[in-house]
Amino acid sequence: GNSVTQMEGPVTLSEEAFLTINCTYTATGYPSLFWYVQYPGEGLQLLLKATKADDKGSNKGFEATYRKETTSFHLEKGSVQVSDSAVYFCALRRNRDDKIIFGKGTRLHILP
């Protein structure tokens, strides 16, 4: 079946450190891939997306590249801030099916 696997948290980093959150997927066909972020007490916000192989999604300094050969969509940021502390969800949506399939989420703590 279709699924998303992401690294378990929590991930704790110091401010200005480099961030990588790993995400791999299993899916038939060519899904669209997403990263959502959930700040404390809030709903999900779309952070970035990529709809085909080799696409790079980017937003607010975060980037992720759709790698079909490795079925991965790792999230990266060069210099994290305290305000980036949140839970990050990797997700996919099959092109023929509109439901979004989420990973379990990775909690990120950034220390000042």
Next chain:
Amino acid sequence: DAGVTQSPTHLIKTRGQQVTLRCSPKSGHDTVSWYQQALGQGPQFIFQYYEEEERQRGNFPDRFSGHQFPNYSSELNVNALLLGDSALYLCASSQTTGGKGTDTQYFGPGTRLTVL
């Protein structure tokens, strides 16, 4: 421009009771999806409504039902509540294009349901 709104924010029920959660989509959106997010887990798809009909459904029992109104707002109903139904319930709205396939889904803040 108001985003997706949900009510109530929090709700406490006891086992066996019934609950109704409400969602108003973002302006211009005609499709509503519901997700259940258990503590420490990613959201799980419950169902999606378009043109006042259930278009897709995830692996949830019939105790979970929904409705969409002509103004595109939606309700999620859960009957015979179980302890395991305690979760954050998220509503997402989107615009259906060409009769099928939706654009980006925008999520509301959720309703936190606690079943005692």
